[in-house]
Amino acid sequence: MLYRDLKNAGYTVFFDHETLGAGNFISNIQNAIDDSTDFLLLLSRDALSKRIFEDDDILHKEIAYALKKRKQIVGIMLSGFESFPKVLPEDIVELPHANCLYGKMEYYEAMFSKLVSGQFLKSIPRNNANIKVEKSGDLQK
Numbered sequence: 001m002l003y004r005d006l007k008n009a010g011y012t013v014f015f016d017h018e019t020l021g022a023g024n025f026i027s028n029i030q031n032a033i034d035d036s037t038d039f040l041l042l043l044s045r046d047a048l049s050k051r052i053f054e055d056d057d058i059l060h061k062e063i064a065y066a067l068k069k070r071k072q073i074v075g076i077m078l079s080g081f082e083s084f085p086k087v088l089p090e091d092i093v094e095l096p097h098a099n100c101l102y103g104k105m106e107y108y109e110a111m112f113s114k115l116v117s118g119q120f121l122k123s124i125p126r127n128n129a130n131i132k133v134e135k136s137g138d139l140q141k
Contacts, residue, residue: 002040002076002103002112009116010125029058030065037123039066039073041095042103045080053089064091072122074115075100 003015014032033039041047041063052060066073068091075098084096099120101111115121 001108002042005112006116010127011116011121011123012126026058026061029062033062033066033069033071037072038121039071041066041073041075041098043075043077043081043100045078047081048085048088048095052085052092060089060092063095064089067092067094072120073098074120076103076111076115077101079104 003013006013014036039062047059051057054060063073073095075095077100088095101114101120103111116125
C-alpha cells in the first residue's frame with residue numbers, strides 16, 4: 001500500500017519485490033540505495049530480532065549500507081514494533097536516531113500525509129502536487 005501510494009504521489013520508489021530484476025541480489029540492492037535519496041525502513045515486530053546479528057541477514061546489510069552512504073533513513077514502525085533494541089550491531093548502532101513514524105493501519109492516512117509533507121523525505125515527487133490520502137488508500141491531488 002505504501003509503495004502504491006508513494007508511486008501515485010509521484011515519487012520514484014524502489015521496492016525489491018516489485019522492482020528488483022535479475023543479477024546479484026546484494027549488488028542490486030546496494031545500487032538501488034546508491035540511486036536513492038531516502039531509505040524507508042519498515043519495522044515489523046521482529047525486524048530487529050536476534051537475526052540482525054547474523055552475518056547473512058539482508059536487512060542488516062541494507063541498513064548498514066544506507067547508514068554508510070548517509071541516506072535519509074525514515075523508520076515506519078508497524079504494529080508490534082514498540083522500540084529499538086538496546087543492543088545493535090556496531091555498524092547500525094546509529095539506527096535508533098532515525099526519525100520514525102507510526103505505520104499502524106489505523107494511523108495510515110496521518111502517517112502518509114506526514115511522510116510526504118516535506119518534513120521526513122528529502123525526495124521530491126515528480127508532480128510536486130499537494131497530496132491527500134483518502135480512507136480507501138487512494139490519493140487525491
